[in-house]
Amino acid sequence: MARRRDIDGSMSVPTFYGKELRWKREAAGLSLEDLVRGSFFGKTYLSDIERGERRMPLDLARHADQVLSTDGYFERNCEDVRRARRGAHAEYFQKVLEAEKHAKAIEVWAPAVFPGLLQTPAYARAVVRAAHPLALDEEVEPRVTDRVARARLFEDDHRLPEYWAVLHEALLTDPVLPAGEMAHQLDRIAELVERRRIVTQIVLRKSGPHPFMSGTAQLMTFPDAPPLVYTESLHSGETIDDPALVEEYRRSYDLLRAVGQSPDTSLAMIKAAAEDYRNGKQPDRLE
Known part of the structure; x- marks a missing residue:
């Protein structure tokens, strides 16, 4: 024994x-x-x-x-x-927080705010304060610090995870920060694309119907565990591991990517919007 x-x-x-x-x-x-x-x-x-x-x-x-x-x-x-293991993150987010550290691939649909892994401190702070307008600084700052710290995934030498973000055009044209800070946020995303750490696609307002016209999604696959899907609303989130439902989300996400702009075109849009903000100009909507 x-x-x-x-x-x-x-x-x-x-x-x-x-x-x-x-x-x-x-x-x-x-x-x-x-x-x-x-x-x-x-x-x-x-x-x-x-x-x-x-x-x-x-x-x-x-x-x-x-x-x-x-x-x-x-x-x-x-x-x-x-x-x-939760730290300052919401309890419902705990499973995702750990899963993304071990994921082989992460694929995200972001219709309203930039994904947490891509947020600058200023953007993260604005999002946290919007959701918790009466929170004190000592409650907000740990959330911001923990959220920004997650982006260390993109600095590791092993090059994982593969990260694909489909973003709505409104994230570029409808600012939630002053112009200079919006430019910095977009520069951060462009820098990650140019370093080949992430791939982005922009879905235009005029793209028409697509499977994710409501809701968010984060799909994660692993080398040693079944895939997961995470969806989130204002003060709650759900992690889905049912194989049949995960497969439905996979098909819907693939259809969503089909209506997005190409990665090269999307990067050009992100960089153009950043430059507009730097020059004090509101980025044009592609109506």
Whole structure:
């Protein structure tokens, strides 16, 4: 039988949980491959959990409890891990926050605001304050800091995730910031495109009907886990993992891309709008 390792109770909740999972697995004489066999997850996913770097999905926790005969221990405690990893982000966003760090590809439809991963601090602050107009500075700034910090994904050497953003034309022509700050926001997106870190497409107002005329969507695929879709409204969000529904979102997103402008044309539009703001000119709507 495996000798139990001492587990430091002062460790973070995710680290404590992960080390307990590893001890139980090794005590049972199982490899990572053995434990995930029969689930929809890969061994790298489980390894990340054991290192405290990834949350335990409920269905995988139930699978682990069944294989390890742990009487529901990991299912009962995976909620504590999820809460511990949340930081200043909304609770409903926690699963997405972690998933995007491990995604192979992220595809976003943004009809009303630029996606969080693309926002400058000024833009993020304006969005947070619009949603929480009575919030104090000490409540707003941690949200801004955490949101902007997510963009470290684009600075990593491993070049993942592949990121595709379909943006509505209104994001370019209907400013939510003073002209200089709007130019900086658009420059940030253009810089990411030119560094080959993201791909963008603009959907014009005159494009006509398309599948996402209402709602937002973020599709995420992974090398070691099933795909997810995240949709969001003002004060709530939903993560969808049902395979049939995820596939419906995939088809709709592909149709949406078909009505967007080409990536080259879209980049030119973004740069032209930034230049207009720099020159004190309101970007023209392409009616």
